[in-house]
Amino acid sequence: MAETPEVFEGAETMNGQAAEGTWEPKILGILCNWCSYAGADLAGSARLQHPPNVRIVRVPCSGRVDPQFVLKGFLRGFDGVLVSGCHPGDCHYAKGNYYARRRLTLLTRFLETMGIPRERFQFQWVSASEGARWAESVREMTERIRKLGPFQGVGRPVPLLIPVVARQAETQPVGVEAQ
Amino acid sequence: MARVGVFVCWCGSNIARTVDVQRVAEEAGRIPGVVFATDYKYMCSEPGQTMVRDAIRDHRLDRVVVASCSPRLHEPTFQRCISEAGLNPYMVEMANIREHCSWVHQDKDAATEKAIDLVRMAVAKARRDFPLFRNEIPITKRALVIGGGVAGIQAALDIADAGYPVTLVERTPSIGGRMAQYDKTFPTLDCAACILTPKMVDCASHPNITILTYAEVEEVTGFVGNFNIRIRKKARGVDMEKCTGCGVCYSKCPVKVPNEFEEGMGERRAIYVPFPQAVPNVPVIDREHCRLNNDLKCGVCQKLCPTGAIAYDQQDEVVTEQFGAIVVATGFRMWDHSQIGEYGYGSIPDVISGLQFERLMNASGPTEGKIVRPSDHRPPKTVVFVACVGSRSENHGHEYCSKVCCMYTAKHALLLKEKYPDTQSYVFYMDIRANGKGYEEFVRRTIEEYGANYIRGRVSRIYRHGDKVVVKGADTLLGRPVEIEADMVVLATAMEPQEDAKDLARKLGISTDQHNWFSEAHPKLKPVEVLSSGIFLAGACQYPKDIPDTVAQASGAASKVAGLFSKPHLLSEPMIASVREEDCAACGQCVQVCPFSAIELVELNGKNGASRRAARVNEGLCHGCGTCVAGCRGSCIDLRGFTNAQVLSEIDALALA
Helix, strand or coil: CCCCHHHHHHHHHHHHHHHHCCCCCCEEEEEECCCHHHHHHHHHHCCCCCCCCEEEEEECCHHHCCHHHHHHHHHCCCCEEEEEECCCCCCCCCCHHHHHHHHHHHHHHHHHHCCCCHHHEEEEECCCCCHHHHHHHHHHHHHHHHHHCCCCCCCCCCCCHHHHHHHHHHCCCCCCCCC | CCCEEEEEECCCCCCCCCCCHHHHHHHHHHCCCEEEEEEECCCCCHHHHHHHHHHHHHCCCCEEEEEECCHHHHHHHHHHHHHHCCCCHHHEEEEECHHHHHCCCCCHHHHHHHHHHHHHHHHHHHHCCCCCCCCEECCCCCEEEECCCHHHHHHHHHHHHCCCCEEEECCCCCECCHHHHCCEECCCCEEHHHHHHHHHHHHHHCCCEEEECCEEEEEEEEECCEEEEEEEECCCCECCCCCCCCCHHHHHCCCEEECCCCCCCCEEECEECCCCCCECCCCEECCCCCCHHHCCCCCHHHHHCCCCCECCCCCCEEEEEEECEEEECCCEEECCHHHCCHHHCCCCCCEEEHHHHHHHHCCCCCCCCCCCCCCCCCCCCEEEEEEEECCCECCCCECCCCCCHHHHHHHHHHHHHHHCCCCEEEEEECCCCCCCCCHHHHHHHHHHCCCCEEEECCEEEEEEECCEEEEEEEECCCCEEEEEEECEEEEEECEEECCCHHHHHHHHCCCECCCCCECCCECCCECCECCCCCEEECHHHCCCCCHHHHHHHHHHHHHHHHHHHCCCCEECCCCCEEECHHHCCCCCHHHHHCCCCCEEEEEEECHHHCEEEEEEECCCCCCCCCHHHHHCCCCCEEECCCCHHHHHHHHHHHCCC
């Protein structure tokens, strides 16, 4: 059934793991530097134990989170994506998180259209002082995804999306000479 | 092809206990692009850093991944380390395998797998690292201080003493601010005027300070080091050059209006100086009340002025000047309690505010220091002070503590007893917050030596009974109702931000909290800075403060300004957005979403005289949040250091490894 190996190869591997009972949810975390990443650091300093299922990508601001990043996560076989930013009003850049909220709200609807259940995507606020909240959100999300089981992949990739994502990954950063 | 070196840190046992560091290093060595991988007990130590530098040389590394603690802790350390080895400092990436891994997981296999994943991600990002450079930005070494109260005065003096020119803008006719209204200051009972007026005079005579009174900031553009600020100098009606401050004009002016400086308890003329020690000592014509401005015959002041300084037809003057830094010291206002009508303020003449009591006590006040009832000018025998009027009250919109009321109420009770030993004062309080040097001792003295009767509890009602004012309340310590027949009631009303604080915040591009107090950059570690660089806070515009705290913060703000100006130039932050102009469709989406107004659409001159528009990032204004990048429809704007390619490659790197 797979047309694009990029999407489905991994999913099959995971289905295999699930069958063997060795499957563990893999969750992509995209965290803003100033609040949530620092909150996750605080969870570390306070030794607040939580499941090892989240892989964190650091971005300066939740406003930096391109909906593509979330889609890319699902396309690459993550079972869930967690975006975490500063509380409304606390954004280090004044209002980046408000833009994030609007974009990701829209994205949630798009994900459903794509056949990705909204339970697999979470957008939340965690401040630099909320280590416990971070640990708790990782626990919750991991358990939720575990119940949902491995992500089966999007029904059929929207034709336009893959080329865009692929091109992005290959493009040299703008404004800089090629290395 | 990138040549990446991976350095896995044990952090003693902090990482090594839960993560198999050797296995991480082995796996890292197999990642494409990695030409060298090793582990070491303490990567941040001098031997560890030497190991990194040696490896860069021996293995011709051009990118480095350090798998250790949070980048928020040691990224700068390793940036320095690799730049010493000749690499661009931005060619290092950190994999956070301590805070995000070894410290929060128990299962060694799972933690090791996760650590390997995090290293994979960091390597993927590092392979797309490219050198970043900080640009030099020139600084205009001139500071603007907004607000001429004690905070502004102190900041201006300190900056000027450091050798930099300062312009002090004050919107009322004189500098001095609230402190000029006070009688004595707690807990030392120094006369406020005696310690403030010399500073005001110092300001006026300092060669580095320009004072613009009766002036307001209208517009702020630009950025740290190079602010362009438009200031409106309101028409004074008096020529500052010609006026000698003799005072004939206001002694003969026929118009009398309530005096704001006396909190409405005295009168001033239509041409006036707010108080005798005003700096500058040049009167202002209050156009709203001047007879000439109201089509009535007058011109008395012009006829009498010996130097011909009166200029009725003077116009507002608008100037635009460049400044490198701004100190915001706009202070506070007292909550207007008459709006609520509670406690009879505004309807019972002998219920007054703490600031009005302050003016009554002041030897240069409306009664020359005699404390009398506003209703019949008789000295009161029994005075009730009510603390926390509007403060610490959700109902009144001030959840916060106004901080100074406990102390000035104690001061009022003490000074009242000192002046009139046969008076009795009662203080209704919620808690006594006397947390400053010598403050607790001061309150104790007021109670024990000066016999102030402190009653813990709230006042429920204040009403008139004959010529008395009856205060009904509860003593919650004794658990019984209290009723006091007083001659005068003094309300310690809440401090509030200036009415137009939000407007100024918008002009400056700084943020406020829900009450409109200006927000500092960090509540503990950056109390003077705001999130926009080059702007600093001093005094009660940030939050209620007493004079020592205000002066300390003002000096702090001044030293931040001096520190900024001491550099030959500024260095820009390299992790900022940049536009690929050839692909930009000039849709303006980035312009709209930028929180810092750092992006504008500019005309590009193409071939054959053709012109088109494209977005351009002002590198001095961009803070590098990347909101524009996520919003760009054509992906032709990107964020250096966090490019689309970098973030996507991190996600790719993990795919089902």
